[in-house]
Amino acid sequence: MSSQEQTQSNAELEIETEIQSERSDRETRADEPVLEVRELDVHYGDERALQPVNADIPEKKVTAIIGPSGCGKSTFLRCVNRMNDQIDVCSVGGELYFHGKNVYDDDVDPVALRRKIGQVFQRPNPFPKSIYDNVAYGLRIQGKTDDLDTRVERALRRAALWSEVEDRLDESALDLSGGQQQRLCIARAIAPDPEVLLMDEPASALDPIATAKVEDLIEDLAENYTVVIVTHNMQQAARISDKTAVFLTGGELVEFDDTTTIFENPANQAVEDYITGKFG
Amino acid sequence: MGGDGLFEDVDLTWVKRKGTAFYLLCLASSLFGIVMLGFLILDVLYEAALGPIEFEISLTTFLTDPASRHPEQAGYLGAILGSVWLMVLTVILSFFIGVGSAIYLEEYAPDTRITRLIEANLTNLAGVPSIVYGLLVLAVFVNGFTLGSILLAGSIALALLVMPIIIVSSQEALRAVPSGMRDGSSATGATRWQTIRHVVLPAAIPGIMTGTILALARAIGETAPLIMVGAILSAIRLPSGPFDSFGSMPTQIYYWATAPGPEWGHLAAMAIVVLLAVMLSMNAAAVLLRNRYEKDL
Numbered sequence: 001m002s003s004q005e006q007t008q009s010n011a012e013l014e015i016e017t018e019i020q021s022e023r024s025d026r027e028t029r030a031d032e033p034v035l036e037v038r039e040l041d042v043h044y045g046d047e048r049a050l051q052p053v054n055a056d057i058p059e060k061k062v063t064a065i066i067g068p069s070g071c072g073k074s075t076f077l078r079c080v081n082r083m084n085d086q087i088d089v090c091s092v093g094g095e096l097y098f099h100g101k102n103v104y105d106d107d108v109d110p111v112a113l114r115r116k117i118g119q120v121f122q123r124p125n126p127f128p129k130s131i132y133d134n135v136a137y138g139l140r141i142q143g144k145t146d147d148l149d150t151r152v153e154r155a156l157r158r159a160a161l162w163s164e165v166e167d168r169l170d171e172s173a174l175d176l177s178g179g180q181q182q183r184l185c186i187a188r189a190i191a192p193d194p195e196v197l198l199m200d201e202p203a204s205a206l207d208p209i210a211t212a213k214v215e216d217l218i219e220d221l222a223e224n225y226t227v228v229i230v231t232h233n234m235q236q237a238a239r240i241s242d243k244t245a246v247f248l249t250g251g252e253l254v255e256f257d258d259t260t261t262i263f264e265n266p267a268n269q270a271v272e273d274y275i276t277g278k279f280g
Numbered sequence: 281m282g283g284d285g286l287f288e289d290v291d292l293t294w295v296k297r298k299g300t301a302f303y304l305l306c307l308a309s310s311l312f313g314i315v316m317l318g319f320l321i322l323d324v325l326y327e328a329a330l331g332p333i334e335f336e337i338s339l340t341t342f343l344t345d346p347a348s349r350h351p352e353q354a355g356y357l358g359a360i361l362g363s364v365w366l367m368v369l370t371v372i373l374s375f376f377i378g379v380g381s382a383i384y385l386e387e388y389a390p391d392t393r394i395t396r397l398i399e400a401n402l403t404n405l406a407g408v409p410s411i412v413y414g415l416l417v418l419a420v421f422v423n424g425f426t427l428g429s430i431l432l433a434g435s436i437a438l439a440l441l442v443m444p445i446i447i448v449s450s451q452e453a454l455r456a457v458p459s460g461m462r463d464g465s466s467a468t469g470a471t472r473w474q475t476i477r478h479v480v481l482p483a484a485i486p487g488i489m490t491g492t493i494l495a496l497a498r499a500i501g502e503t504a505p506l507i508m509v510g511a512i513l514s515a516i517r518l519p520s521g522p523f524d525s526f527g528s529m530p531t532q533i534y535y536w537a538t539a540p541g542p543e544w545g546h547l548a549a550m551a552i553v554v555l556l557a558v559m560l561s562m563n564a565a566a567v568l569l570r571n572r573y574e575k576d577l
Contacts, residue, residue: 083467088390115469125460127479138468141478188468198467 032100034059034196034226035080040094042075042084042251049075050251052094057243062218062227064241064259066234068274072251073230074122077198080228081117082110098196115142118194122201124181126173126188131165134173134184138192151191158224159187160217179210186217190225197221199229203236215240234275238263246271321556328553331546342550347514347532351543356551358515359532362431363500363558365519366528369435370442370499371492378446379488385447386454387476399451406444413440414508422509429510431519431526437505442495449491453484486573490566497562501555503530529555 033056042050050072057063065073075084082103084090095102103113118138126134135152139145152169156162161183165176173184182202189197199218203211218240221227231237237244237259244262246255248270255262255271266272331337337352345355389395417437421427457480465475506528507513513535515527529551536548 081467083463086466111466111469111471114467118469119463119467121460121463121467123460125458125464127461127464128483137465137478138470141465141468141470141474185464188464192469194469 033057034099035228036095036097036100038095038097040076040079040092040096042072042079042093043091044087045089048251049090050079051253053253055245055253055256057226057228059226060222060224061242062222062229062240063243063245064237065228065230065245065247066232066237067247068249069232071247071249073232073247074200075251076247076253077119077200077228077230080196080198081114081119083114083119085110115192116194117196117198118189118192119198119200120182120186120189120202123205124178124185126176126181126184128172128174130170131173131176131184132169135187135191137188142192144192155187155191156184158190158221159183160213160220161187177210179206179213182206182210182214183217186214186221190221194225196226196228199227201230201232204232211236234263246274248274324549324552324556327546327549331543331550335543335546337543337547337550342547346518347516347527347535349516351541351547354536354547356529356532356547356554358518359527359529359551360554362511362515362519362526363529365431365522365526366435366438366506367496367500369432369522370438371496373435373439374443374446374495375492378443378492379450382447382450382454382488383476383481386451387472387480402444402447406448409504410441410502411504411508413437414505416440417505417509429512429525430523432522433509434506434511434526434528435522437509438499438502441502441505442499445495445498446488446492449495450484450488453487453491454480456487457483486569490570493562493566493569497559497566500559500562501530503534506531507534529558 035055035057037053037055037057039052039054040050041048041052053076065076067073078084079092079096080103084092092104094104096104098113098117101108127137129137132152135155136148139148139151144151153162153166156165161180164180165184173181176184182205186197186199186202202218203214206214215236218227218229222242229237229241241259244257244259245253246262246266246268248254255266255268257267261267262271263275266275331342332339335351337354341353341355343355344357345353346358347356348354385395385399389398414437417433417440421433421436422429427433461479461483462475465479466472470478511531512525512527513531515532519526533548533551533555536544536551
C-alpha cells in the first residue's frame with residue numbers, strides 16, 4: 001500500500017470514527033421512534049390530500065409506504081422534510097416530531113431540517129455536473145469540505161456505485177445510465193450523512209436489473225440510516241421493509257404495522273383486498 | 281394470382297394531387313424568404329464592391345477613419361466605435377437588471393395576480409416600437425436630466441428596448457431547468473439562493489446568453505431611437521467615452537444612403553456589409569452557444 005493510500009485510509013478511518021461517535025449519541029435514544037406523526041393532514045387548496053395520519057417510524061429500519069396511485073403516499077413523504085412548503089397552495093396541519101421536536105414549529109428552519117432528512121426522488125435528477133461534483137454538492141453546500149475526496153468515495157461505496165465510476169469521476173453525471181444515475185442521487189443524498197433518507201419510488205423509473213441493485217442497496221442503507229420508502233410495488237415493500245404503512249384512496253392511512261403482519265395477517269379487510277390484488 | 285383489382289374501388293388521384301399542390305405551395309413560401317435575402321445580400325455586395333472599384337474609395341480609409349464631407353476621405357470607424365460603445369453600455373445596463381428580474385419572476389415571485397400582470401406587461405413591452413423608447417429617453421434623460429445627446433443616453437434607449445427581450449428569454453431558459461433539479465438541491469439542504477447559484481443558473485446560463493446575444497443583434501441595427509435621442513448622423517470623429525456625442529453604424533448608413541451623389545450610395549452599401557457581417561456573426565455565436573450546451577442538459 002502506498003503512503004498516499006495509507007493517508008487516505010487513515011483519513012477515512014478518522015471520519016468513520018467521528019461518525020460512529022455521532023451515531024452512538026443517537027443510539028442512546030434508539031428505543032424511541034425517530035419520527036412520530038400525530039394527526040398530520042394536508043390540504044391542497046380546499047381539497048384534502050391526506051386524512052389525519054398517526055404513525056411512529058423506527059430508527060435504522062426500512063419503513064415502506066404502499067398504496068394505489070393518488071392515495072397521498074408521496075404527499076406524506078414530502079411532509080417529513082417539509083418539501084411541501086414549496087407548493088403555494090399546500091397547507092399542512094397536525095404535528096410531526098423528529099427526535100421529539102415538531103418540525104412544523106415556527107423555529108424550525110426547513111433548510112436545516114433537510115440537512116438531517118435527505119430525499120431521493122422518483123426520477124433520477126443528477127445535476128449537469130461531474131459525477132464527483134454531484135456527490136460533493138451537499139457537502140459543499142453544507143460546508144463539510146474537509147476530507148471531501150474521502151467522503152465522496154464513502155458515499156459512492158455505500159451507494160454501490162464506486163466500482164463503476166471510480167476511474168471517471170470527472171465525467172458528466174448525465175452520461176450515466178438511468179440506474180447508475182439513481183444510485184448517484186442516493187450517493188448525493190447520503191454524502192452529507194443525514195439521519196433519515198426519504199425515497200419516493202426510487203426504482204419505478206428503472207429496469208429490473210437496476211431495480212434489484214437499488215433494492216439491495218436500500219437494505220444495506222438501513223444499517224446506517226432510517227429509510228422511509230414510498231413504493232407502488234408490493235413485492236418490493238415485502239422484500240425490503242421492516243414496517244409497512246398502507247394508504248388507501250382518499251389519503252387515509254389504513255394500517256401501519258410490521259411488514260410480515262401486513263402481508264400475512266392484515267387486520268383491515270380493505271388492506272387484505274389491496275394486497276391480494278382485489279382492489280387498487 | 282389473386283388480388284387483382286383489390287384496390288380498384290379506391291381512387292386517390294385527386295387527394296394526392298391536392299397534397300402535392302399544398303406541398304409545393306409550402307415549399308415556395310419558405311423559399312421566398314431565402315431568395316429575397318439572397319437578392320438583398322447580392323445587391324448590397326455588388327453595390328459595395330463598386331465603391332472601391334469605380335469610385336476609388338480606399339478600404340483602409342473606410343475602416344480606419346471617421347466620416348468626412350468628402351466621399352474619398354470618408355471612413356466608418358467613428359460609427360463602428362460608436363456602435364461598439366453602445367453595445368457594451370447596453371449590455372451592462374440591461375443584462376443584470378434583465379436577468380435579475382427574470383430570476384425574481386421565475387424563482388421567487390408567488391403566483392399572484394400582480395406577478396401575472398407584470399409578466400403580461402413585459403411581453404407587451406417587448407412589442408413596443410423602438411422609436412417610442414427613443415422618445416422616452418429624449419424626454420426623461422436628454423432633456424429632463426439634461427444629459428444631452430450623449431452615448432450613454434443612446435445606450436439607455438437601447439437597453440430599455442432589449443430589456444424585455446432579455447427578461448422573457450431568460451425566463452424561458454430558467455423555466456427549461458427541470459424542477460427535479462431544484463427539488464434535488466433543496467432536499468440536500470441547500471437554501472434557495474444556493475440552489476439558484478449552484479444548480480439553476482449554471483444550467484440556464486447558455487440559454488440566457490443566447491437570448492441576450494440575439495437581443496443585442498437586434499439592438500445593433502436600431503436606427504430610430506438613436507436618431508430620436510440625437511445621435512450625430514455622420515460620425516466625423518471618434519467617440520471618446522460614454523459622455524461624448526456619438527454616431528452609430530445604422531445612423532451612418534441612413535446618412536450616407538440619403539446623401540446626394542453616387543459615391544455616398546456605395547459607401548452606404550459598404551457600411552451595410554459591415555453591419556450585416558457583425559449582426560450575422562452575433563447570431564452565429566448565439567446558435568453555436570446553444571448547440572454546444574444543448575446536449576449537456
